[in-house]
Amino acid sequence: MSAVLVTGADLAPQALALLKDHEVIFAGKTPTEDDIVALSGKHNPVAIIVRYSKVGAAAMDAAPALKVVSKHGSGTDTIDKTAARARGIDVVAAVGANAAAVAEQALALLLACAKSVVALDARMHAGHWDKATHKSVELAGRTIGLIGLGAIGLRFARMADALGMRVIGFDPYAQNLPDYVASVDLETIWRESDAISLHCPLTEANARLVDAATLARCKRGLILVNTARGGLVDEQALLSAVRSGQVASAGLDSFAVEPMAAGHPFQGERGFVLSPHIGGVTSDAYVNMGVAAARNVLDVLARA
Known part of the structure; x- marks a missing residue:
C-alpha cells in the first residue's frame, strides 16, 4: 500500500x-x-x-x-x-x-476597521459610552481596490459591491470580470482606493508589494486588509504608516513570520485588528x- x-x-x-x-x-x-x-x-x-x-x-x-x-x-x-x-x-x-471562508474573513476585517469594532468593544467593557465623540467610516460610495481577482478576490468583490462600494481590481491574469469590478493598473489602486484588500499569491516579484513608497501614494486614512500572505507587506513600513495616520487601520490575517512571536510590534498597537491566519479555517x-x-x-x- x-x-x-x-x-x-x-x-x-x-x-x-x-x-x-x-x-x-x-x-x-x-x-x-x-x-x-x-x-x-x-x-x-x-x-x-x-x-x-x-x-x-x-x-x-x-x-x-x-x-x-x-x-x-x-x-x-x-x-x-x-x-x-x-x-x-x-x-x-x-x-x-476556502474562497467563501477567506472572503468572509476579509469582509469581517474591513468592517472591524471601518466601524472600530475592537476599540469600541474594549471601551464598552471598560464602562465607557462614546456615542457623542465617535464617528465610524461609511463604506457605501467609497472605493475598494483589490489586488488579486481569483476565486477569493471575486467573492469578496461581490460582497463589497453589495455594500455599495466602487470596486476596482488589479490582476494581470483575470478574464471575464463581472460588471461591478473595474480592471485597473496598480497605480490606480494606490491612487484611488479608500481601502485595499490583498488576494494574490506571494511571489518573488511581488514580495513587499505594500511598502513605504506604495503606501505614500495612497489616500491618507487608507484601510488595508490582508488575508493573503504576510510577505506581501513590509511590516515596518505599515507600522510607520499607521502611526502617522497615512493608514487609518489595518486588518491582518497573515504575517511575514508565523506564528507571530511575542513582542511583535503590531501587538498592543492602536490601528491594528489581528487574527492568526484563520481566514480559511472553518x-x-x-x-x-x-x-x-x-x-x-x-x-x-x-x-x-
Missing part, C-alpha cells in the same frame, strides 16, 4: 475516505521542514498533502516515489515549485475550496480543502 504524507495532525474524514487505498501518515500539529524530510525518507510517499511547514527539494529527494505535492488550500508558496518541476513532481492546489472549508486536496492527489496518481 503506497503512502500519502500529510504535513499536519489530521484530515477531514471525507478526505480520508477518498484515500482509503493508501496508507496516510500524519506529521503532527507543528511539523518542521526537517520532520517532513525525515518522514519522507522513512515512508517514501507517493504524495504529500501540505497543511503546515514547507516542502522543499530535500523532502522531494528523500521520497523517490513522490509524484504529487497537493496543497490543503490555495497558496502554494510553501512548496518549492522549481524543485518539483525539475523532478517531474506535480504541484496542485485546492483552488476555491468547519466547511476544512472539509472542502481536504476533499479537494485528496481528489487532486488521486487525479495525478491516476495519470502517472
Whole structure:
C-alpha cells in the first residue's frame, strides 16, 4: 500500500475516505521542514498533502516515489515549485475550496476597521459610552481596490459591491470580470482606493508589494486588509504608516513570520485588528480543502 504524507495532525474524514487505498501518515500539529524530510525518507510517499511547514527539494529527494505535492488550500508558496518541476513532481492546489471562508474573513476585517469594532468593544467593557465623540467610516460610495481577482478576490468583490462600494481590481491574469469590478493598473489602486484588500499569491516579484513608497501614494486614512500572505507587506513600513495616520487601520490575517512571536510590534498597537491566519479555517472549508486536496492527489496518481 503506497503512502500519502500529510504535513499536519489530521484530515477531514471525507478526505480520508477518498484515500482509503493508501496508507496516510500524519506529521503532527507543528511539523518542521526537517520532520517532513525525515518522514519522507522513512515512508517514501507517493504524495504529500501540505497543511503546515514547507516542502522543499530535500523532502522531494528523500521520497523517490513522490509524484504529487497537493496543497490543503490555495497558496502554494510553501512548496518549492522549481524543485518539483525539475523532478517531474506535480504541484496542485485546492483552488476555491476556502474562497467563501477567506472572503468572509476579509469582509469581517474591513468592517472591524471601518466601524472600530475592537476599540469600541474594549471601551464598552471598560464602562465607557462614546456615542457623542465617535464617528465610524461609511463604506457605501467609497472605493475598494483589490489586488488579486481569483476565486477569493471575486467573492469578496461581490460582497463589497453589495455594500455599495466602487470596486476596482488589479490582476494581470483575470478574464471575464463581472460588471461591478473595474480592471485597473496598480497605480490606480494606490491612487484611488479608500481601502485595499490583498488576494494574490506571494511571489518573488511581488514580495513587499505594500511598502513605504506604495503606501505614500495612497489616500491618507487608507484601510488595508490582508488575508493573503504576510510577505506581501513590509511590516515596518505599515507600522510607520499607521502611526502617522497615512493608514487609518489595518486588518491582518497573515504575517511575514508565523506564528507571530511575542513582542511583535503590531501587538498592543492602536490601528491594528489581528487574527492568526484563520481566514480559511472553518468547519466547511476544512472539509472542502481536504476533499479537494485528496481528489487532486488521486487525479495525478491516476495519470502517472
